[in-house]
Every structure is written in C-alpha cells, then in structure tokens.
Amino acid sequence: MKNPINLAIFASGNGSNFSAIVKAIKQKKIKVRSVILVCDKPEAFVIQRAQKAKIPVVLIRREDFVNRGDFEEGIVQRLKNYKINLIVLAGFMRILSVSFVKLYHNRVMNIHPSLLPDFKGAHAIEDAFKHKPSFTGVTVHFIDEQVDNGPVILQQKVKINKSDSLFLLERRIHALEHKLYPEAIKLFVNAKLKIRAGKVYLG
Numbered sequence: 001m002k003n004p005i006n007l008a009i010f011a012s013g014n015g016s017n018f019s020a021i022v023k024a025i026k027q028k029k030i031k032v033r034s035v036i037l038v039c040d041k042p043e044a045f046v047i048q049r050a051q052k053a054k055i056p057v058v059l060i061r062r063e064d065f066v067n068r069g070d071f072e073e074g075i076v077q078r079l080k081n082y083k084i085n086l087i088v089l090a091g092f093m094r095i096l097s098v099s100f101v102k103l104y105h106n107r108v109m110n111i112h113p114s115l116l117p118d119f120k121g122a123h124a125i126e127d128a129f130k131h132k133p134s135f136t137g138v139t140v141h142f143i144d145e146q147v148d149n150g151p152v153i154l155q156q157k158v159k160i161n162k163s164d165s166l167f168l169l170e171r172r173i174h175a176l177e178h179k180l181y182p183e184a185i186k187l188f189v190n191a192k193l194k195i196r197a198g199k200v201y202l203g
C-alpha cells in the first residue's frame with residue numbers, strides 16, 4: 001500500500017454509517033490498513049456493531065475527564081497509539097475544539113444529512129421536512145472550526161415528494177449516506193482529493 005491509511009470512525013449512537021463503511025472495507029472496495037471505532041457512549045448500539053464485525057473499540061467517556069481539553073488529549077493519545085491518519089465522524093455527538101481541528105487539518109471528514117450550508121445542526125432532516133424545499137440531500141465534507149462547515153467532498157440531492165412522510169424521507173437520506181460516505185473515504189484513500197483555497201477538487 002502506497003499511503004497506508006489507519007482509519008478511526010467516531011460514533012456515538014446507532015452506527016448505520018459505521019456499518020456501511022466497514023462493509024465497504026470488508027468487501028475491499030476501500031483499502032485501509034486498519035480501522036477502529038472511537039465511541040463516547042458505553043450504551044451506544046454502534047459498539048455492538050463493532051464487536052460483531054471484530055473492529056477494535058476505543059471507548060472514551062467525557063465524564064472521565066475534568067474538561068474538554070483533557071478529554072480530547074485522551075482521544076489524541078489513543079489515535080497516536082493506533083497511528084490514525086484519517087478520522088471520519090459518523091454521528092459523533094460532540095463538537096471538536098479548534099485545536100483538535102488544527103491538529104488533524106483536512107484529515108477529519110463529517111457526514112451531514114442536508115445540502116450544506118442549508119439545515120445545519122442536529123435536526124437537519126426534520127428541519128428540511130418542515131420547511132419543504134423541493135430538495136434536501138447529503139453532504140460529506142472536511143470539518144473546519146465551525147459546526148457543519150468546511151470543504152465539501154461530495155454532495156448529492158434527495159427530492160422531497162409532496163406525499164413524503166418524515167420516515168420515508170429519512171430512509172432515502174440514510175440510504176444515500178451509506179453510499180456516499182464510503183465513496184468519499186475511497187477518494188481520500190486513493191489520493192484523489194486535492195484541497196486548494198478551502199475547496200476540494202477531485203482528480
């Protein structure tokens with residue numbers, strides 16, 4: 001492997017994106033040297049998914065540290081132990097500090113269930129459903145110092161139909177997430193992402 005990638009998937013909850021990424025790795029659609037799960041919630045279902053898939057779990061609880069700085073320092077130490085060089089946030093319910101973002105500049109991806117910059121925040125699908133634009137979508141991006149912001153890697157639309165229920169819309173968005181996130185990671189692993197002046201170019 002030319003540039004071996006040691007991948008850390010950060011998740012706090014269900015973990016359907018975690019499973020989609022791990023599936024793509026197991027099917028050899030994405031070639032990484034190693035993969036771990038970093039989780040901050042002992043009760044999260046994603047931990048069961050990781051155990052079933054035999055992926056190492058780093059469980060690190062915010063409550064075990066006096067402040068966010070120490071908590072993040074704890075994470076960084078673990079990442080160093082595993083020589084992690086790409087982080088993907090997949091439903092990780094914590095905001096990372098500016099110093100963490102700087103340390104892993106352009107090496108932390110996030111997935112967001114809207115066409116960013118529209119509908120930032122934790123309720124993006126519900127918010128789009130309420131406001132009923134013709135389209136919403138999914139965005140994969142590198143993170144920067146602001147929440148749900150940073151250079152867009154892949155973005156794809158999802159139509160909102162008049163007859164849609166929130167459940168149906170969520171289902172289509174999640175299905176697209178499970179396709180788009182492995183694609184974005186594959187582009188990174190294959191060194192196809194060039195970043196210039198805060199923009200991502202494919203090639």
Ligand code: GRF
Binds near residue numbers: 017018090113
């Ligand atoms: C996804 O909708 C993702 O876009 C958002 O959090 C959700 C995580 O879902 N950041 P899951 O835990 O991967 O099922």
